[in-house]
Amino acid sequence: MKKLINNPDFVVEEMLAGFEAAYPEYIRKLPFHNVVVRKAAPTKGKVALVSGGGSGHEPSHGGFVGKGMLDAAVAGAVFTSPTPDQILEAIKEVGTEEGVLLVIKNYTGDVMNFEMAGEMAQLENIKVASVVINDDVAVEDSTWTTGRRGIAGTVFVHKIAGAKAEAGGTLEEVKEVAEKVIANTRSMGMALTPCIVPAAGKPTFTLDENEMEIGMGIHGEPGTHRDAIKTADEITEHLLSKVLADMSLADGEEVAVMVNGLGSTPLMELFIVNRKVKEILTEKGINIYKTFVGEYMTSLEMAGCSITLLKLNAELKELLDAPADTPAFKII
Amino acid sequence: MKKLINNPDFVVEEMLAGFEAAYPEYIRKLPFHNVVVRKAAPTKGKVALVSGGGSGHEPSHGGFVGKGMLDAAVAGAVFTSPTPDQILEAIKEVGTEEGVLLVIKNYTGDVMNFEMAGEMAQLENIKVASVVINDDVAVEDSTWTTGRRGIAGTVFVHKIAGAKAEAGGTLEEVKEVAEKVIANTRSMGMALTPCIVPAAGKPTFTLDENEMEIGMGIHGEPGTHRDAIKTADEITEHLLSKVLADMSLADGEEVAVMVNGLGSTPLMELFIVNRKVKEILTEKGINIYKTFVGEYMTSLEMAGCSITLLKLNAELKELLDAPADTPAFKII
Amino acid sequence: MLSASDVIYVLEKMGTVIAENKEYLTELDSAIGDADHGINMTKGFDAVKSKLEDIKQKNIDNIGEILKITGMTLVSTVGGAAGPLYGTAFMKAALAVMGKTEVDIRDFQNIMEGALAGVKMRGKAEISDKTMVDALEPAVNILRESKDKELNEIELLNNVRLAALQGMEYTKGIQARKGRASYLGARSIGHQDPGATSSYLLLNTIYQTVEEIKGKDINGG
Amino acid sequence: MLSASDVIYVLEKMGTVIAENKEYLTELDSAIGDADHGINMTKGFDAVKSKLEDIKQKNIDNIGEILKITGMTLVSTVGGAAGPLYGTAFMKAALAVMGKTEVDIRDFQNIMEGALAGVKMRGKAEISDKTMVDALEPAVNILRESKDKELNEIELLNNVRLAALQGMEYTKGIQARKGRASYLGARSIGHQDPGATSSYLLLNTIYQTVEEIKGKDINGG
């Protein structure tokens, strides 16, 4: 395990210390809690957005705390949902009279821990609502199961719901627009190499030199299948076809694109993927309104990428374009 | 070689196509040339900044083309300086009556190719000046040799000289402030794993599971020495001590810090390094004015990091804080 | 009858067993999950251990209170899915024996009823979803069925843990419909559920530790 | 005397030899540089090859023009350090024979004088800096010393390439002071310089190809 760390047991605490040291102009960390909040939180008169999840997905979620996006991010252990007490602290620190929206990725652990925190917050008379993100089309959707995982599409929810809150939306309105984003966002990913959870010390899965895993989760959960490595164009075609098959996108409609790196894939390769995304969408007559290429929802040092499409309408476009100023996401 | 690519021979062209597809609001690519320029270039009345170098260092340099930073970036083959004809095209496309500043990293190839392009441009009556960045303290400095390499400190030169040009500085003034930044910037890096140049298909060097390379170059050039892997704190201490030993930083002086990831080091680890940077500088009474943690000057998928300090004064602070709006670097 | 200190002893043993099985549980989780179940559970029971020291220091003998503290500690240290599930289980179990300083086998049934109800309420899982419910529900069923039978307590606890064992084994053959493993669809078949395994280990620890306690006790059963 | 088509043939052979040594040159560069010298040079000479087709098509017989096109092509395709260096070398060499349709051994000396001056002007390297200068300068010295001696042309070209070979070998023992290898400091000692090696290969190709041409030529020498 080659990592720039000190002690596997303290990676999250030390990371947050380094994060706080880097961005005092944006955020502050709650002492004794793995919670990062906007420097001047709470923002009076504004619905507060609280998100978070396991660590190891940086810049998610702390990197998106700031103007126009999140009010607080709660960091669990690596790939492990944070506990309700931590989430509750975040809610209490940033909660306003306008209420708090919990933005949760759809993992059983995250949903239960945030739910418990929400219940506790309500006991303290804080108005709480929540949305659950489930953009990963690699997973079959069904009401009988846990449903789909939340992956990189999460960032679009942060951005757009954050803009709505910043614009003075009520809790109901912010929740509604977040759900609109969720309903219109689809993603799928693939991995070339696994990652190593510091406390585990060895890879969660192994892949041969010529193998890739299609549809794996951002915690190294197995995907839909393994396959021999293909070209970037073929891989892009496959991922995008799965994403498109699950959306109703008519000729002339507009989307936002995110090509997300999982950790160790060079930007060069992400742009090569984006080239093909553009080619395919153009062929289909789908207009690209805005593109995001980079690392947004990572999986430690996993190599691979995910592709996300968000179907836009006038309202979503306006909110996507609204200013945001956070350590890892800025719209000017 | 596990890479999301199509053909090793076309990675640069395909990357640029994907880059252009992603950021039409910021940049355009010159047809038939591996040159990216500001969308509305040339910017009348402003000194133009042209930089570039081998590819594989993304987001350098194309990611820094935009308001407040570069006017053009020229992309060579992976880790190979671009050729003079390409650089000349960039100069001609963005050059204004105010002149052009070439911002060159100190590698023999880069210096010679940019120099030749500059000579050609002067034959076409374009005013050209140049600066050479040499921030890497891993390399011994001497007038008898090529001197030091240019690494991540380059981004500070882009930012500050770019701000000066945007503010209406003359070619002489922009060059002067660029040289001030160069004189006050020091960096040093280390690698945990090598990277693979697509056309080569195998790693440039190899490291054992418990080995690291100290002071290696961003093209996989060997460094000062190899060592057993140490903790993040120890590594940070070593790199920073080398950087500090080469700067005269008195108690109470201010610096900008850049903790730069080389490609596959998770942000988590970079923040763990930054935690120690802050601790050491605080101990020494050195004030951190602003911190940048992320991937700015990468080496494909190399694992490791570099630490850069820039000693600030009132002028440099103001220019560092000036707005910038580029795909990979934004100051609001 | 178990005293409060017996219960504390059982809880300590649970911590030991979980720690011993840290790698095993994590290994199981790496096949169909995210390779952390053993790590998370160990972290939680380590925290419980130090809380138990407090409890002993303060001479707390309210078994309901002891279980509640255990549950709250698990909730605030384990994280992931197992944290809220086991946490809720212990907290609901606590309600069943709040105020009691001794518990008998019928109290234990109430404890387990509470635990199971807590898990199902929190996780919304049913039997055959390939979760800890597959170990817990058969165990509770044994206790329910034993209500009117004449059975030695140790024998009964043995049957309880055997039912959990069978439930754990059963998870191998089925497809996950809840939790992280459900994302795998049919690919989850063939793998044993980590949570059902930890549930079995806890029930097995209860059986073994009570047997150990009773063995020392001359009055037996 | 070499005709324009002989010169074209030599340049084509250079391309073949560089391509054959692509891996070797890259390997040398990986020890003290960035592992691309063979790749870059091959790319350049591949481009030269297709330019030579153009030249043949257009029946260009001005050897100065042929060398200038070669130099410009190298400059705009090789990149890195070798591109401007070899490019400048060929362009300066071109000046020495501009307008000529045949070249003799004294023209070759002027070509090499131009090439060496071009490299030194562009790279600011001196002998013993561990660069291609260490192969080129001894070669030029042989040509200079031969000025008043009676020597068979082939023998002279052999001595020229042997001097380059010796210079190339010499680079193994010294520390780099120019180019990417200089960043290594003392760690560069013990490794052969890639650029000196490609320079030797080019001069060796001249010797071998001219010998081949002259062997076919019944008039000899």
Ligand SMILES: Nc1ncnc2c1ncn2[C@@H]1O[C@H](COP(=O)(O)OP(=O)(O)O)[C@@H](O)[C@H]1O
């Ligand atoms: N909805 C649920 N109801 C009951 N048990 C569940 C549920 N979801 C998951 N589990 C149990 O939790 C176990 C996984 O726990 P753990 O690995 O600690 O959490 P995570 O999946 O968040 O990493 C599974 O093996 C399963 O037994």
Ligand SMILES: Nc1ncnc2c1ncn2[C@@H]1O[C@H](COP(=O)(O)OP(=O)(O)O)[C@@H](O)[C@H]1O
């Ligand atoms: N300043 C210089 N003068 C002469 N030759 C040089 C100089 N710098 C480098 N070289 C030659 O260039 C060779 C490296 O070429 P190459 O690998 O193609 O370029 P780069 O170093 O840019 O990757 C070195 O081996 C050396 O012989």
Ligand SMILES: [Mg+2]
């Ligand atoms: Mg987990």
Ligand SMILES: [Mg+2]
């Ligand atoms: Mg090179």
Ligand SMILES: [Mg+2]
């Ligand atoms: Mg797990």
Ligand SMILES: [Mg+2]
């Ligand atoms: Mg080289």
